[in-house]
Amino acid sequence: MKIIVNGASHDTVATTLAGLLDELGHGQAKIATAVNEAFVPAAMREKQTLTMGDRIEIVAPRQGG
């Protein structure tokens, strides 16, 4: 299934957001997520199913002003 991860096209076999994060190697990394511009809390990643064309954002802490 083709989806968009952080702006780039990605082929995945995962059916949930949690499965996708495992597939991408995020493991227990300190990250936050959004699907189609809506925030998905960590506790909801197992239940968040993926659909072809979904736009996933995965972010982490960074420097800021």
Add this chain to the structure above:
Amino acid sequence: MPIFYETEVNSRLMLGTAQYPSPAILAQAFKRSGAGIATVSVRREAGGERAGQDFWDLIADLGVKLLPNTAGCHSVREAVTTAQMARELFDTPWIKLEVIGHADTLQPDPFGLVEAARILTDDGFQVFPYCTEDLVLCDRLIEAGCRVLMPWGAPIGTGLGLNNVYGLRSLRAHFPDVPLVVDAGLGLPSQAAQAMELGYDAVLLNTAVAKAGDPALMAEGFARALEAGRFAFEADPMEPRDMAAPSTPVLGKAFLA
């Protein structure tokens, strides 16, 4: 010391964490500045990348409160989603809300800012809005639930200082009980001192320190200027006047003509 949303901080300096030559120099700058709050952001991360965790470890060692931002957001939805992700990552209800309205000046979008502030306040956030010194906008932000206002001194990264002293002074007069922070545009410690002399509660800066030749030394320079400016405000300065007035007594001067 300033109180933001019932939390007292031990410094009038809020310091950004971006653009330093190295993590070690960032840490030195924070130590010399005595800053009580660090601004941070969220950005994309690839699987297996450790940048997020490394940065988290670095800022955890600073021992300061964290103020995540929504830097770079140009729409209400983008800013709200970014704030929600930041709250989960940094475990704080504080958010420095930026909704940018103009690409060249990075001027806040006042309409989007108020809308986003209302949404986030209703969602339990404690919003620090990056705004202009416009009195009507600031009134709307207070109505939306903001308990701090952060007007710009000048556009982000310019180092131009306080472009509209009259506007900032008016804002102070209109909101005597709201914590006010000059956010953005400061380049020199003297400009930070000027903000303190106007009665502002704190300043937020990043580039002026991070891009200095010696960031740690500049950080201490800002810290001392903030202290000097605040002393001046609390000391009730003299009124300026146009005509000269001799400070040495005229009475008793020897008549030598």
